[in-house]
Amino acid sequence: MTSGRSTRRTLRQQCSLRRLKDFDRTVALAEMDSEASKFFPVERALSKRKGKHDVNEFLCLWEGYSPEDASWTPYVTEDVAQSFEEPPPPTSRIIMDHVAKFCRVINKLLRMGSSKGFIGRLEFRHDIYKHLFRNNFSLHKTDFNDRYFKEGWDQSYRMFSCTAAGILIVFPIEIQLYIAWLGGGRFYFHNGEFYKKKKCPVEMMKITITKRNNTIDIPLKQRKQKRKLKRKVRKHMYRKQKAHTTHRSFI
Structure with missing residues (x-):
């Protein structure tokens, strides 16, 4: 009798463990979905550094956010890392x-x-x-x-x-x-x-x-051009000054 009860208990424990594992798996999947929803599109990676455990971290400009919200993150796609090393041609x-x-x-x-x-x-x-x-x-x-x-x-x-x-x-x-x-x-x-x-x-x-x-x-050619230009400027200034003096004399 005792052996039958013990086997029933073990079967119940195994069933409960399986249910717990299934529950933990669903919770983990839900957390992964929530984490995936927290990922934001990257406009451009500004810099790169070595973080913990020699993991590359990128300073990212987030699309739709100001530069003040830029932050370091190791979680970037291969496209972002590739565009940082070999940026696409700008306009x-x-x-x-x-x-x-x-x-x-x-x-x-x-x-x-x-x-x-x-x-x-x-x-x-x-x-x-x-x-x-x-x-x-x-x-x-x-x-x-x-x-x-x-x-x-x-x-x-x-x-x-x-x-x-x-x-x-x-x-x-x-x-x-x-x-x-x-x-x-x-x-x-x-x-x-x-x-x-x-x-x-x-x-x-x-x-x-x-x-x-x-x-x-x-x-020599440029010297002559420069002298001609100076003469033109002097003539223009002289005529302008003369016209101004004659106008004042009439007043």
Whole structure:
């Protein structure tokens, strides 16, 4: 009798264990579905780092959210990781805008006058840099595409009567890409409470250049054109001043 009761108990325990396992499985599936619903589409990955257990983590811009909501996560799809390593080609308008910012900073560094090395910083999307220069961070003259960088972007001259004094870039140009966390540290007041502002990740570029002075003679043809232009300006100013004086005399 005892053996029959014990077998019945074991059968009941096994049935209850199976029910518990089935229940746990359904709960786990439900949790997985809820976790999957928490995944958000990624607009673009900004940076990559090594996290715990040497797992790659990506700093992601979430689609439909502000840059202040960007966060690090290891849970990205293969498409996001692949697009970070080999970004898709952006539109030519975006590339031209970033190239214009780059050239403005170079022109500002050239106008500083000295031939020593100078450092410039600007906001520059890293995926556009990878599209333009791949992963090359020591740029030579041949690395700049003539389609985007117009002739003369790497020099600045001042013209005098017979000569022109200028400053040229000595290649290579050293580039460093990094993420700067701007903002934050301050608070804002809302609904009777203070809240801390979030820091915003910004893709930055550091440019280090070396310059050299250069002096060349102005060609004779350009000298004559410059003299003609000066004469025209003087005649125009003289006529304008004369007309102004005659008008005052009539008054």
